[in-house]
Amino acid sequence: MTQHGLKRGACAIAGVAESDLGEVAAGLSPLDLMGQAAQRALADAGLSLRDVDGLFATTSQSRMPTLALAEYLGIRPRYHDGTNIGGCSFMSMVAHAQAAIQAGLCEVALIAYASTQRSLGRANVAAPDVNPYESPYRPLYTASSYALAASRHMHEYGTTREQLAQVAVAAREWALLNPQAWEKEPLTVADVLGSRMVSTPLTVRDCCLVTDGGGAIIVTSAERAKTLRKRPAYVLGVGEDLGHYSISNMPDLTVTGAVRSGAAAYAMAGLKPADIDVVQVYDAFTITTLLFLEDLGFCPKGEGGRFVADGAIAPGGQLPVNTSGGGLSYCHPGMFGIFVLIEAVRQLRGEAGRRQVAGCDTAIAHGNGGTLSSQSTVILGTQATL
């Protein structure tokens, strides 16, 4: 039972686009990339900048991203939201945009993100907060936090490094079907295990990429979306959960807030995991994919490692997961959630080329922020699901 006023199918994603990805031309700024992605997403929807009356944006490279982007785009939006809860900010922005659209505060919401972390160096664009109770121990931010969670998952459930590696291998197999993907070469479990160790048990191949890039999404009312260029991806359900900030304060290292955000999204959508045709989750590290498969109900708690072990989430497997290649192999300009949503929409539209999942009417797009901290879930569907 949904306890809020957001209505299933009342809004839709009408446009999606990436900016240039990978390593972008020297001197391009996050605002340049957001502008490029915004114009492409508007064109995808058949809209123009003049239609945008709601602006949602975040980036680690601007103190006031919505102000900076409104100036850059030359728009004066009626409604704005600069939520920053890390990589799932964009799933939350979809929820917040729907609330604003239903309340009449705006009609066409632009959600945008970009980073030049590869060009400038990650430490220069996303320095962690100083935490006097953690910083003295020099954990790698964010890898060591996820490594601690992985160590606990291995201890409690017998998950192995080989099983974690299978997540990276599956992501790479999907990426080889995506011409936009950064990684172009095959990857084996042995490659993952033999790569440079970053923070045990995670090697560099268990960790997301560091690339430049941006993305944009257009959210509007279902009525408006029906009049636009592309088939709408209707917002069927949304859910958000804010947990701890630092990993020391995560109540249970093997259970994330995706349990709550997912339950809220499923309840609003009136769907269950078995109804979902394609799964897109923020794979910041191989362990995160396992945790979200468990916490979003695709396998029991603790079974994630065994679930992925035989290619179940790779192309041709029983459950298509991260069909873009994910943050592990497609692109990862920091806050990856916006790309999770973009791929979900493309699958629902049938635009995913060689990686297209047949008969795709429902998609779950799940984002993660911080150190397994914030969790936001969006369930999308085609016209057939209304």
Place this chain on the structure above:
Amino acid sequence: MSLNTIAAGASPLALFRDYLQRGELAYQFDAASGQPVFFPRVIAPGTGNAVEWRVSGGKGTVHAATVISPRGEPPYNVVLVDMDEGFRLMSRVEEVPADAVRIGMRVRSRVHTPGDGAGAAPYVVFVPEAA
């Protein structure tokens, strides 16, 4: 056991470090809810209650562990320790090879005072309980 409530205007971090200077690992306690509190705050999380300071017995169990091997530097571990009083904190385990730390290992606290540079604040580290 030292027991005092936080005074208005006092910094929880400064008080925590005062205890460390005396060789003690302090934590807070919400007497109304019966819950330990860590990291130190000016109010208790979830209730807004006043917090009392308490001194830990220093014994705990490694809850999670990772080893980092920076290029050109010796490896070191980062752990989460569950203290016997019921709070959890990040730290490292010393006096064993970095990769010899195991989940479930019993450890006891020790105050580490960095020798590098004036004003470097002390922090708590752990050693195996038997060491």
